[in-house]
Amino acid sequence: MSRWIWPATLTALALAVVLPSPAGWGLAIGLLLLSLGSTAWAAVLRRRVQVEVVLPARLIRGEHAELTVVATNRSRLPATRVRVEVQLPPGGLSPSSLSFELAVPARSTVRRGAPVTAFNRGRWEPVPRPALVGDPFGIHEIATRRPPTAAPVVVLPDVLPVRRIHLPAASPLAEVPDRRSLLTDPTAIVGVRPYAPGDPLRAIHWPATAATGTLVRRETERAWARDLLVVVDLDHDGWERHDHAPEVGIVVAASLLADALLRLRQPAGLLTSWVDRVGEEPRATAFRIAGARPHLDAMLTHLAVAKLHPGIPLPDLVGRDVRRHQPGTTVAVVTGRPGRHLADALRPLRRNGLAPVVVHVAPDQVLRAEVPPTGGCPRIPVASDVPLSRLTL
Template identity: 30%
Template sequence: MDDAPVVVPLEREEVLPSGLVAALVLGLAAVALGRPVLALVSFAVAVVLALALLYLRFGFARVRYWRTVEPTHAFPGETVTLMLALENAKPLPLPWVEVVEELPAALEVAGVALEPSPKPERKVLRTLLTVGAAERVYRRYQARPIRRGYYRFGPARLTTGDPFGLARARLEVAPAGTLIVYPEVRPVESFGLPAERPLGDATPLHPLLEDPLRIQGVRPYQPGDSPRQIHWRASARLGELQTRLLERTATPALALFLDVNTFEHFWEGIRPGELEWAISLTASLAAWGIDQGYQVGLWVNAPLIGGERFIRLLPGRHPRQLQRILEALAMLVPHTGHRIETLLGAETRSLAGGLTVVVVTALVTDALRRTLLALWRQGYGVVLIAVDCAAGLPSRRGLEVYELEVSRAAAA
């Protein structure tokens, strides 16, 4: 409740005060002229107009409206609870409040037919509430997201008025509340990959990684050593530069690179079916890798909503690593003009050897093939997964190539 949005009036009607004055004047004139029926009708009209004016001026005073979504993270098809809450903290009851709540179009609400919205990818939930004096009411809905994404709820438009419907006060509640829908995670064999060894023979030639947290010792600095590996305390003590010797660990690492380009030129748009399938495949590979004990990282040549130009999550063994990867895939914006081979070349220069690079793409270019071959020659394990396109690259030891068809995998 502390995060409830502030309700701001949108609309006021100015005809009621003049109507009320006219009814009172007419009633007094009828009394003076000895017309009791006319006076009674005039004063009744005045009472009704006064009540309408009361609701117009104070209908939304000390009223709060908010919505919550639980849980805030879900997979497609899972059920979430959408709760609308309206609190009236004044002694004046509200006989009716119409709530028009704007929802993501990717959300299905059980038992409710959502109305179309003029905004793209949005729908409207319309409901009617009655709130007594000093009362709080709730309306709960069971909803189901149908596809991955980052979704905001609201704004909402509330309308109330007097019991006779003569006057209406309208106000708007700002958007609040989000839902992150992860990509669908499935067994890797459902995509057409081998169940037991989905990475095939893409084993790095130097499988052991240096662990930067485990220092084995130091040695004199040699040209070509990374400045980041200089042990400055030992260098100061011995009077010459010393390089840290790091222990090697057998923990394998998996670097997932997802390409969101589906056409040669970015202005041609995207193929949403192939792209969403590739995103789901990448999420499933991340889940598989972590389950198999890999340190898994993610790179995507597309930005997060409100984030950096590229998604970049270094391989790690943190317990929340899979959740971070799934959140990034849920929130990526699938529009880019950047090439995946450029991202590969830039990022792998800063990564340690001994990891397996997996590229998921629906667009295999000559430049990408050259980049993957260069990485393979440097000792990386390389896996190319071509989605509904020709890879144009043969498999060999340490380099595994798959050509997967969306329609065939979906039928299986």
């Protein structure tokens, strides 16, 4: 609220009493009416003007978007000046702050936008400062009773095209038969047997039936799984210190999931370790294998806020939470330090019919130094010291 109008009004009234004159009284009364009117005007707008800051719920790292300020005036008086300042999180959105000045007519809504850029993954919440409204004369300025609202925005990791990484699940048929599947693969004929009541008619092998004179049906192999499970190592000990590899690992995981569900039309799931607060015991967090687009959005949102922590060692996570998956499932393990313990955990997966693959994310000099043990599983190196704009997956 302006600090000068009421002292000036009281001074003019005092002078009008001490030195009475028509001009003095006219000035004092005019200032008094102006003070009362502007104060009442600003007080009405304070209660009836509401401001909201709107951003897209999800952005992709590097994406340009628009931050919109929505000012709603529910009073019969126009709000000729509405000032809004928004502080953007310096770690994820740019620019660092935005300022808006709007004029909102009576009983109307005004929108004003400004460009912003998402440059780091995570969950970011704009912090709007109290919105200020004023009277038409520019005398009073007061904060609205309801502070501006702003919903958080989730910046998703980069999703790169996958062309170089070939996983077993990307082939037309997987490599291991699924003993638990209820379906069969009509192209994988392993023999014939006499037709039994209840067998489907489409399974009859007509050439063999004609040759033998009795009904004979085809015997086919059970269907094979084409699922993908991405396991991301979020344990501090799974990555080199002071390196960009963990961020590249998140990008690799997000790209594999998006490629499987969107391009290959294959079900996919995600497995990581997780802690809600510092000092809490880590737990395994799994997203079931599914093929729906909302499922992909949920997994990418999880990766957007993922951080390294003293978590469950990767061999324990793989050995405890992966074996229950259907044989034939490709298990892509994304880590920065594959070693003997991980190799020991991957061998039983192969024996159980799964197809594990180690995606080794590290600087190029580490990738060239020595090939770590992988338990007989394929190893796909991804250099972490290459800019994302030139990274090939």
